[in-house]
Amino acid sequence: YTNEPTGGTVTLGFNVPQTGPYAEEGNDELLAQQLAVEHLNGEGDGGCLNTFTSKALKGNGILGKKVEFVTGDTQTKSDAARASAKSMIEKDGAIMINGGSSSGVAVAVQGLCQEAGVIFMAGLTHANDTTGKDKKANGFRHFFNAYMSGAALAPVLAKEMGTDRRAYHLTADYNWGWTQEESIVASTEAMGWETVNTVKTPLASTDFSSYIAPVLNSGADVLVLNHYGGNMVNSLTNAIQFGLLDKVVNGKDFKIVVPLYSELMAAGAGENIKGVLGSMNWNWQLQDEGTKAFVKSFGEKYGKPPSNSAQTCYAQVLLYADACERAGTFNPCGVVEALEGFEFDGLGNGPTLYRADDHQCFKDVLVVRGNMNPTNAYDTLEIVEITPRAQVEYAPDHPMFAGGDLGKCNPGA
């Protein structure tokens, strides 16, 4: 199979955005991946190796081989990401690619790994397509997706804001935005909300005032921002500037929802995030053993708590290593077999299943809110609810995920 490790080491490829708007996100991911490698090689305090329910990993590398890694810059562009993944595979002999901070990139790299016969452990990718229309046998996603965000948020929104709300969506005009909008609209309408309008905003927008201004006039009383990264920071800042949160419409306090949150965005949005609801894959404030172990070793090493994208990348590296150990081989087909249907716990997300049908992880989803009274710089978000896994599950042939074909695992040459 491709890049079978022959010496005493095995090489993993960490492909994250190091330049461009998501550089900070990518940097955090890289730190977590490096930490994972340390733990796999038995250095440091072992982190989640101690809490992981699977005990296959011994802290002596993977299958006795010392773990090394190479890094690459995706620039958050599919082309660049594929180029750097290819170079890691072709030049450095990487046997697994981990990372990515966007669905377009993840899908592109996932396709590449399928063709090249290596395993792809997706990092931050939230679009439904990654494990829907574009799913691949060699690709795995630990992160949650837009559908799950909707399913987790809807009940909390109903509880906090009532069931007769009128929502106005601003959506980044590209694939991920659309799937998220579709998911949120479906789940909120299911509980009785009305969708007043859905407006697409160009990805390149840096100022959203002309999209925000008409919101108050539309009769909507909730604004849903299907934005991420810089888009989200700016649209939220603009919405606050226009004083939306101070308004009363239809006799109700106006609310803003950001379905997909991240700590780094929260930091960028500063004060503006206070009280705004959203969902996350994970948060460092969780109190389970896995989370505590990870936060402790990350925090001690880097002096700040990890972000949820860091956690997903960390977990993915351990999951991959563990699968190799359990399969007894690096052969991608063995790894795929070991990961499909794998149930585990202890990595911070509660009991989790890697579903065989689409290689999507199913686990609890967090609903969070911008903290009204943060006590320190990292305390920007508070956990409102841990939505149980059962509530966010869906059938593999759910229409939002229809089409596409996992295909067969490809071990490559």
Added chain:
Amino acid sequence: MGILEVKDVGKRFGGLQALSNVNLSVKENTVHAIIGPNGAGKSTLLNCLVGKLIPDTGSVMFDGQSVLGRAPYEINQMGISRVFQTPEIFGELTVMENMLIPIFAMRDGAFRMHAYETVENEREVIEQAEQMLEEMGMADKRHMHSASLSRGDKRRLEIAMCLSQKPRLLLLDEPTAGMARADTNNTIDLLKQISDERDITIAIIEHDMHVVFSLADRITVLAQGTPLVEDEPQNIRGNPKVREAYLGETA
């Protein structure tokens, strides 16, 4: 009927009537000089002939066809070449390359791709260019970048480029300005020779009376946008109106 017939041409620039009621007829194979005070409209008239300007009124016929409304390159293809008052050459090309372009234009028309041929194989064109440079006494400068020629040389190059097209009508706007006396004389000889040997009609604007009187078969004096007189050279020289408006005591 002359080869060039200008009828009632007028041209305004804003508040200034630069040309009015200009009538001019240039006979085939003659040298026709246009003289007149500065700002009389001589260059403007030339611009109207080559399509750089479109006159407001009147008509311009070349060899029985109207030139008005045609693009400059079409007019050139009809057989009119022009030398400008300030030299217009291809500064970034070598002297030799400058010479090739008009010859290609004459041979191949306004546009032809030849993207796959090599210039080196165009022996005939190169020879023609070399011969022309030889005649102009510029053969030793053929590899120089034309931008670094001295100004007199630039003007000679431009004349050579126009001549190499074997035009039927050659328009010269002060061709010998800034040229050394020796070269001026050479140029006069050259122009004389070509107007005699090759069927070239020449219209020339000049302030150098030596040149005008050595070359011209007929002279038109333009003043304030209208022809003052048109006559044989010897009559012009003695014309008191011309002396007063233009020539001064020196002529």
Added chain:
Amino acid sequence: MLGLNKKDTSLLIIVALLTLLAPFILNPFPADSAMAQFNAGYPDLMQRFVIFGIFAIGFNILFGLTGYLSFGHAAFLGIGSYSAVWMFKLLSYNVIPAIALSIVIAGLFSLLIGYVSLRRSGIYFSILTLAFAQMSFALAYSVLSNPKFNLTNGETGLQVYADDPQIFHREGLPDLPHLFGLSMRSTYTLDVGAWSFDFNAGYYLCAVVMMIVFYLAIRIFRSPFGIMLRAVKSNQQRMNYTGLNSRPYTLAAFVISGMYAGLAGGLMAAMDPLAGAERMQWTASGEVVLMTILGGTGTLIGPVLGAGFIKYFENIFSKINDSVLHGWFAFLPDGMEDFVVAVLHPFVGKGWHLTLGILFMLVVIFLPGGLVEGGQRLINWIRGKRSGETDKPSGKTEPAE
């Protein structure tokens, strides 16, 4: 040879040798030495060198010869890629129809965009081409990928799915782009002692194509048409009064360079069957401009060098991380090692942009003629001559005051 003079023939031969032997030349360091980081001889990067070389050669035909600075050429590259992937989706994975179509479609688009944009010159022309390309990008990124009419598959990028028609696809043919069965991915690895060299089918296809188009570019440069293009750059007024219509010349150059871009886009899809919208963004158009200037505008080999330079940095420098640095300087005493790593840290890995930016500035300040001038100076210096002007027009290439 081939209708070229001696100098051009030797240039062509040098380029041919360099491309054919690239797997050796680009992998000078033993595979597991510390310097292996600098090896660039793996298929993907070699393909990229050559493909972007083609793109830049074509761009230079327009910009280097006529002086018209298009800021939207990436659009044609993108269109080429989309056409090729559509061919894969509809017909089969064979690269020949895909590449052919990408050239044709890019040619048609450039005819259209060129016809309109060339009504203006100078900066106005540049902004027109930029506007067209940015519109194409926006359309491809979102508008043309809506579920009802999905032509580009948006952010994800256009790719081949199992349920695509692929009417000529047969059992036994690779499920990847191939040339009559020879997969573009197939690579033969030659191990010689500690060294390892990759010979990749896709790369050699690209290399052969590049040699052909490089040869064509030489012919164009040396042709009467080439002189006319340079005349356009030099003095359009004189050109018009010499009986030449400059418009068809510039349009022809525009279309030729658009077709080169389409070819590059087609090859890109042939090496890696995915077409993303980002390759049409202004930054991509800007990149080819930078490649051309960096290498040496208006020179034959310059654009190829510029393309290689930028792609090398993007792919090699960006991968040097701190642990690699520590590996290199492990021989130093600990404190020294950390210090050196700390000093270098901002310039490598995620700091590769910084290094690239600095190099852009250094090259353009000290080598006004681009890398080609650097090469000439080196040769002159080796020959023991004084540096500087050789056969260049003076005044134009004088170093900054």
Added chain:
Amino acid sequence: MNVKPDFSKNANVAQTAPAFLSVWDMHSYYGESYIVQGISFNVHEGEILALLGRNGAGKTSTLRSIARTGSPEVRHGEIWLDHQPLHNMTSYQAAAAGLGLVPEDRRIIPGLTVEENLQLAQIAPPIGWSLDRLYELFPRLGERRKQEGVTLSGGEQQMLAIARALARDIKVLLLDEPYEGLAPVIVDEIEKTLIHIKEQGMTTIIVEQNAVRALELADRAVILDTGGIVFDGTAAEVLENEELRAEYLAI
């Protein structure tokens, strides 16, 4: 022209009478081409010097070197104007020191009207003739004051270039082919002006292809050939010396 400069030769010009403007062993280059090859001459206050020579002899280059334009670059030599070392100055400092150049291709500034072109000359001190006085000298310019300078006729542009130099209070006037493109009457006018300002103490260097005219006006003459001085003497001497005239001036 790639001759190795020999800085020692020509350095023996007698520095007898205290010259107003003196050029001493000046060597200038365009890039690597060696153009002005070590020339030395003196001009006395109130004198008119004719600088003559064939096309490409280096006349323009000499004037531009003196005016410190930077192209050609003076790599060796000294230039003194009224005890000030011009060779240490840039062009604007030389202009402030009292140098005024009328360049050969007129260099009217595009985008500026006639009047703005003149005003531009009066921004930096010292200021010379008033605009009114200039319009009196060249009524044509007064009529056209609101027109864009570059759309003037060739001769009008020449007038503007001369007027622009006079608009500054200069000590030395450098004229590069000032009569070019001017109607004979105007040439007479300008000649009179030159004599007039000479009487008021202006020092002038004039480069002119119409050598006889220039010599009749000038007190002294310097003849250049391929970047070196071949004659330095009184104007009358040149007019008398058949051989010299024939060889370098073709008159």
Added chain:
Amino acid sequence: MDAILLQILNGLDKGSAYALIALGLTLIFGTLGVVNFAHGALFMIGAFCAVTLQKIFSLSYEVIDETQTDFLGNPLKVKTPYVESWFGPELGAVIIDWSVPLAILFAIPIMLGVGYAMERGLIKHFYKRPHADQILVTFGLAIVLQEIVKYFFGANPIQTPPPAALSGSVDLGVALGFDPNAIIYPIWRLVYFLFAVVIIGGVFSFLQFTTFGMVVRAGMADRETVGLLGINIDRRFTIMFGIAAAVAGLAGVMYGPLNPPNYHMGMDFLVLSFVVVVVGGMGSLPGAVLAGFLLGILESFASTTWATTTIPGINQIIIYLVAIIVLLTRPRGLMGRKGVMEE
């Protein structure tokens, strides 16, 4: 009606940003003829002047508070800004609150200095070089500046809120006789618009009512001749460059509160600002300003639901579409001067 007014208002503030950036750019690009790809970076540096001043004001000393804990469970370090301890908590808080407007004063000398250094150190040598070389060198510089800022401030956006008194929004609709909530408008955006008007007015009067503008224009057309007329054109170019940098920087300082600055905000605006300048017409200051406002307003209208449902995707392409139409119908943009960068 109110919807139209609202979009015009929105267009005005977007337009103010475009106009200000384009104004600075056109001084360098349209007037000095330098294709300055580092202009966006100047804008960004301006914004980071505000960030820096805010950081300086917030420089703090740490006191360990045993009663609270940080995220790892260690005792929390409580920070108190020096400003607050020097000037008292109240005045200190006000100073921090007003750091963005104060940053204007801070940014002017810095931007003039940056402009000066950039012109003297680099651009000076590139006036006579081909535009392509200018692009390469300024693009390189932009990358370098951007990376330096990223190195010190990270890639994440940094909030630079307006002073409390100027944050929030006002209901303009009520004042104009519309329903409440019809025209809500953030105060800072009004401030930004006024600021833009003042700066534009200032630059115009400086260039229009003095000979400075004419001299620089002349110098661009023909440096040598202007030098021969005794004018030290280099110095004027430097001043011009400094002004342009300052205008760009101030546009950046004031932009911070609208959208939090990040290191690549300059690149986001770069292409757009070139489009604005060219649509306005090369060499025309009023053109650049007019085009800035025009494109801002059109973009605003194109993003209304009405527009996007009528022509899908119009908000994505409006600027480029308008640019194409303008350039095809008016050869030199809206008010371009002849001969500036036409070949």
